[in-house]
Amino acid sequence: MLIGGIQKFSLINYPKKAAAVIFTQGCSFFCHYCHNPELVLKDEFNTPLNIEDIFSFLLTRQGKLDAVVISGGEPTLQKNLIDFIKRVKKLNFLVKLDTNGVNPKIIKDLISQNLIDYIAMDLKAPLDKYPKVTNVDLSSKRIEESIKIIMSSNIDYEFRSTLVKNLHEKEDIEEMAKSIKDAKLYILQEFVPKVTLNPAYSKETAFSDEDMLNMQNKALRHVKKCFIR
Numbered sequence: 001m002l003i004g005g006i007q008k009f010s011l012i013n014y015p016k017k018a019a020a021v022i023f024t025q026g027c028s029f030f031c032h033y034c035h036n037p038e039l040v041l042k043d044e045f046n047t048p049l050n051i052e053d054i055f056s057f058l059l060t061r062q063g064k065l066d067a068v069v070i071s072g073g074e075p076t077l078q079k080n081l082i083d084f085i086k087r088v089k090k091l092n093f094l095v096k097l098d099t100n101g102v103n104p105k106i107i108k109d110l111i112s113q114n115l116i117d118y119i120a121m122d123l124k125a126p127l128d129k130y131p132k133v134t135n136v137d138l139s140s141k142r143i144e145e146s147i148k149i150i151m152s153s154n155i156d157y158e159f160r161s162t163l164v165k166n167l168h169e170k171e172d173i174e175e176m177a178k179s180i181k182d183a184k185l186y187i188l189q190e191f192v193p194k195v196t197l198n199p200a201y202s203k204e205t206a207f208s209d210e211d212m213l214n215m216q217n218k219a220l221r222h223v224k225k226c227f228i229r
């Protein structure tokens with residue numbers, strides 16, 4: 001496990017739970033708007049944190065925190081992810097996985113072994129427009145497979161999309177919502193211009209509140225719940 005950082009306390013990363021958040025290094029995508037280039041670009045990686053130090057910290061948080069969120073980067077690229085999560089579960093924490101959906105096999109293994117309690121998967125774009133947002137020429141089949149695995153599981157989940165004016169058309173939202181038809185929860189995230197992986201995107205403007213509301217209404221034609229975050 002290459003872990004680039006830890007947030008020791010968060011009330012916003014796991015719904016209604018107090019959690020620590022662990023950020024893994026490395027990603028399969030290079031989203032223009034990514035706010036964590038230090039977790040994506042190898043040249044910007046910090047020295048990884050010591051795993052035993054992380055478990056020593058988690059031991060002190062038993063009974064004080066409910067959950068551990070594994071985020072990134074893209075956690076499913078980590079070779080020892082399953083063993084790492086098994087150790088976290090032995091400490092009786094709930095586990096949430098944040099993923100871009102690139103690795104359906106790992107997602108399936110984690111769910112079938114009861115190792116995760118909540119999963120949040122990014123939906124980057126309509127399936128045929130993924131390369132435009134992620135900068136990677138990847139078959140959308142893996143994304144579709146991850147969606148199916150998550151939606152047919154019994155664990156809590158959300159799909160979420162960061163919407164950026166220069167990358168998404170207002171009309172895209174309906175296609176994106178259709179690709180997760182009947183999903184329990186879809187979160188639309190407003191793009192906040194700040195540090196971005198592609199510096200040209202640090203100045204991109206977000207959609208207006210009115211546009212976001214319109215997109216939320218369109219998404220609601222296809223999913224059960226949709227919120228703007």
Ligand code: SF4
Nearest residue numbers: 027029031034073100
């Ligand atoms: S925003 Fe894109 S590049 Fe950044 S961590 Fe997420 S999937 Fe990777």
